Amino acid sequence: MSCLEEPSDRCQCSGFSVRQSNAILYNILSRKDSDHLAHSYITSPHSCHCEMRRTVGLKNPDETCQVASGVLVKTIHFMKNLPSFYQLPLKDQLALLQSGWAPLFILGLAQEGVAFDVTDTPAASLLKRILLKDQDQDQTRLEHSDRAQPTLDAVQKLKSCVNKFWSLDMSPKEYAYLKGAILFNPDVPGLKASLFIESMQQEAQRALREVLLPLHPGDRGRFARILLTASALKTITPSLITELFFRPVIGQADLLELLAEMLFAR
DSSP states (O other): OOOOOOOSSOTTOOEEEOOHHHHHHHHHHSSSSHHHHHHHHHSSSOOOOOGOOOOOSSSSSSHHHHHHHHHHHHHHHHHHOHHHTTTOHHHHHHHHHHHHHHHHHHHHHHTOOOOEEEEOOOOHHHHHHHHHOOOOHHHHHHHHHHHSSOBBBHHHHHHHHHHHHHHHHHOOHHHHHHHHHHHHHHTTOOOOSSHHHHHHHHHHHHHHHHHHHHHTTTTTHHHHHHHHHGGEEEGGGGHHHIIIIIIIHTTSSHHHHHHHHHOOOO
C-alpha cells in the first residue's frame, strides 16, 4: 500500500488544445486588423473554462497552511519514533520517506479533523503565455507553474479521500497501525531490505486487525473497508499536497529535502 498528475494541454470538453490556440493567436496578431480579430477570437466559444481543470488555491492560506504544517511535523515525528524504521539502510529510509510522506500526511489531516476550502486562482492569459514564449527563463517558470497548480478535480479527490476516513470514525490506534502499514511499503523500487520492510508491513496489518476485535467486535468487514479506503490514497499526488498546502510557506524550496532534514535531525 502506498499513495503526479500532469495536466494535458487539451481541453477535456472540446478537443481544442493550447498548441492549436498558440498557432491561431500568432496568425491573428500577425494580421493588420489584429485588434478586432483578437477580440473576436478571445470572446469566442472556443475559450473554454473546463470545470475539472479550474485552478484553485486555499481560501484561507495563512490559517490552513499553519495547521497543515503542524500535521506534517507530526507525520515526521511518527517516523522518527519507530525504531524499526531507523534499523533500515539510509537509502531505504529516504525511499520510504519519499513514497510515504504524502499518504501519511493525508491520514494526519483526517485524524486531526482538518477541514479546508479552496477558491479559484487566476490563470495566466493565453496572450501572456505566447508573449513570454521567447523568454526561456520566464517560459520555463510559467510552464512549471501551469503543471503545479492544483485543480478543482484533484482537490475534490483529496477531500473525498479525507471524508471517507472520517466516515470510518477511526481510533488513534487504528490510525497508528494503518500508518505503519502504509509507511513500510515493500513495493517501493530499489529497496535493499524489502523482506524486512514487508515483514513490518505484515506486522502492522496484523496489529490493526487485532485492535479491531475489541473495538468493533460485531463488524467483521471493518478491516477490509479500512484497507479499501486506504487504497484511495494512491490517487492523491505528492505534488498536489506540496503546491496546495506548502508552496505558500516554503517558496521554491524542495519539500522532500526539508522533510529529510527534519527526519534525520537529532
